[in-house]
Amino acid sequence: MHNVDTAPYQSFQKVFEQHYNALCNYAYSFLKDESSSEDVVQEVFIRIWEKKQELIQAEAIRFYLFTSVRNNCLTALQKEKKAAMVELKEYNIADTDAAAPMEGQPEKDYTAQLAAAMNQLPQKCREVFELSRISKLSYKEIADTLEISVKTVENQIGKALKILRAYLKSQHVFIAILLIISLFL
Amino acid sequence: MEMNENIMQIITRHLNKEATPEEQVTLNAWLDESAANRQEYDAYRKIWDESTHIAIQHHFNTKAAWEKLQEKIQPAAEIIPMRPRKNFTLKYMLAAAAILLFVVVTVVYVYQSMNETNWKSIVAQENNKRVSLPDGSIITLRKGSTIRYPENYGKKERKTELEGEAFFEVQHDSKKPFKVYTNDAVVEVLGTAFLVRNIDSLDQVVVSIGKVRFAERKDESRQVILIKGQKADLIHDHFTRDTVLNQNFKAWENGHLIFQNESLQQVVTDISNMYNIPIQLAPEVARQAGSITIKAEFRNEPIEQVMDEIQLMTGLKIHRENSIFVISQ
Numbered sequence: 001m002h003n004v005d006t007a008p009y010q011s012f013q014k015v016f017e018q019h020y021n022a023l024c025n026y027a028y029s030f031l032k033d034e035s036s037s038e039d040v041v042q043e044v045f046i047r048i049w050e051k052k053q054e055l056i057q058a059e060a061i062r063f064y065l066f067t068s069v070r071n072n073c074l075t076a077l078q079k080e081k082k083a084a085m086v087e088l089k090e091y092n093i094a095d096t097d098a099a100a101p102m103e104g105q106p107e108k109d110y111t112a113q114l115a116a117a118m119n120q121l122p123q124k125c126r127e128v129f130e131l132s133r134i135s136k137l138s139y140k141e142i143a144d145t146l147e148i149s150v151k152t153v154e155n156q157i158g159k160a161l162k163i164l165r166a167y168l169k170s171q172h173v174f175i176a177i178l179l180i181i182s183l184f185l
Numbered sequence: 186m187e188m189n190e191n192i193m194q195i196i197t198r199h200l201n202k203e204a205t206p207e208e209q210v211t212l213n214a215w216l217d218e219s220a221a222n223r224q225e226y227d228a229y230r231k232i233w234d235e236s237t238h239i240a241i242q243h244h245f246n247t248k249a250a251w252e253k254l255q256e257k258i259q260p261a262a263e264i265i266p267m268r269p270r271k272n273f274t275l276k277y278m279l280a281a282a283a284i285l286l287f288v289v290v291t292v293v294y295v296y297q298s299m300n301e302t303n304w305k306s307i308v309a310q311e312n313n314k315r316v317s318l319p320d321g322s323i324i325t326l327r328k329g330s331t332i333r334y335p336e337n338y339g340k341k342e343r344k345t346e347l348e349g350e351a352f353f354e355v356q357h358d359s360k361k362p363f364k365v366y367t368n369d370a371v372v373e374v375l376g377t378a379f380l381v382r383n384i385d386s387l388d389q390v391v392v393s394i395g396k397v398r399f400a401e402r403k404d405e406s407r408q409v410i411l412i413k414g415q416k417a418d419l420i421h422d423h424f425t426r427d428t429v430l431n432q433n434f435k436a437w438e439n440g441h442l443i444f445q446n447e448s449l450q451q452v453v454t455d456i457s458n459m460y461n462i463p464i465q466l467a468p469e470v471a472r473q474a475g476s477i478t479i480k481a482e483f484r485n486e487p488i489e490q491v492m493d494e495i496q497l498m499t500g501l502k503i504h505r506e507n508s509i510f511v512i513s514q
Contacts, residue, residue: 016254017247024245038245039421042254043386049258050385074471078450079425114232115239127468132201133233133240139201147467147513157201158193164236165228 012056016045019062023069026134030073040076044068063141066131070145110168117167121160128153129160196226200233257386303336304346313438318343322363325352325438350382352438370419371405373398379411380434391416391434399424433459440485449477449499453512456495460488467513470501477501 020041027037044065048055055061121129131142132153139157143150195212198204204212216223307316309326316324316332320339326332330349338344343363355363357376365372367383370390377395382388390399392411399417400408409417409424416434418425433455436442442459444452449466453474457464466474477499483491492510496503502513 013251016251020247020250021245022241025241025243028243029240034243034245038250042250042257042421045254046257046386071465074466078475110231111235111239114235115242118236118239129236130240133237136237139198139203147465147511154194154197158190158197161197161229161232162193164232165225168228168232 008053008056012045012049012053015056015061015065019065022134023065026066026131027069027073029130029134030070031076036076040072041069044072062135063137063145066135066137066141067145070131113168113171114164117164117171120167121163125156125160125163128156132157196229200229304333305336305338306331306333309349318345320358321356323354325354327351327437347381347383350380350384350437352378352380352435354378366402369402371398371400371402373400386420388419389416391429393435431455442481442483442491444479444481446478446480448475449479449512450474452479452481452495456488456491460491462488462508462510464510464512467511469514470512 023041023044024034024037027040028034031037031040047068048064052064055064118126118129128142128146128148131137131145132139135142137145139150139153143153146153192212192215195204195208195215198208199212216226307314307326308331309328311328313328314326316326318324318334318338320343322343324332324345327350330347330351332348332351333346335344339361341361343358343361344366345364346366348367353363353365353374355374355376355378359375363374363376365381367381367388369386370381370383370388372379372381372390374395374397377397378393379395379397380389380391380393382390388399390397390411392413392415394413396413397411398408399411399419400406401419401422407422407424409426411417411426414429416427416429418427430447430451431443431445433442433444436455436459442455444455449470453464453466456462479495479498481494481498483494488510492503495501495512504511504513
């Protein structure tokens, strides 16, 4: 144990624990399947440990992680289309709790409405916005990941915010109208 | 009042903590201008904070995943976490005795088997390398790969170990099956030609002629049987079977890349594999990469020239970023 340098290993564990859930959620946004999302993320971490240990303590690690997960998801989607899976083993899917129910009625409404609104975003806009919210990367890093300009990232985020606010506002108006109508019934 | 674009940009930057001090001043002034502005800002702030929870609404078990990962990246002995001691002295002693016995038996076994057979190791360092085995089988080793076989190869059995990638042309001998071992896989044949590739946790077998048994090393009952024109990947206990679209899996050996109206996705995969260079598709290209097809032939051309031609044929833009090629629109 004494001659093993445990420092990179420990920071590797820290990086893993810090980002695993967010990365799986990001993978899920492409693959829509929990088990394959976890596989992609595992694969990326194994690669880092085996090939890119110098990255672990680097500032760019978060950027590298999200970019790799994205690329691997795109590859997996390509593959999925072509190949028929031969499942030879029952796979143990890690216990996954259902998303914790939100508390409080009005907040639940708000969250549900916001979730619905996020689903309505135009595709590109949504991709940029979701990556930003999951990864908390800087706009420059998001731009590099998606290979678009920083200007485009900022515009898409601004656009997302405006669309979401407008959608939520229209929902309020809609509910208010329903209430008013019900008064007259 | 309709909000101007400039303020929206400042808010966008401010939310990601990227606003400059000057922009912050402008934002504060705008907020003080009216209650409506303040309300609008609050709405964005709330969307910003809440959307994170929505985007990360699935809960993945980080602890279980870390344990799974640990098994793959470190020998178990170094990662057993310290647990508070409990009073199970007898149990511990029995366990210790069992481990000791196991270690002794293993050491004796390994020692004996080492004496029995010496292994020959061949590394293709600078170039691809052709290796002839005593039975006349031929292995073409890809640059950077290693093949090992016992000195008494062929006497009782035909056993080899591969790290990396190689193409095998095996002499027929129905009494002594030919076996290739990688870290995780066993490939077994009687006589045939096939490719084995072992990179990280991927094992891939592509069959040119004949029939091949491709199995997991730790449990050989998990297997797929492949015939001519088929291939399979083994990644973490999963086999994925597919048909071979073209002969480009041998491109590193003969330098020939031939595409008969194949998808850009396939073309990029083959080129990247042949030249060992990552090629990235920009999102707008990736989306349609399945529908762009390419008909072309390359024979030992430098990668720059190949990329130039792809660029001409598709009308896409290709540029080099450090050691990566990026294809965009």
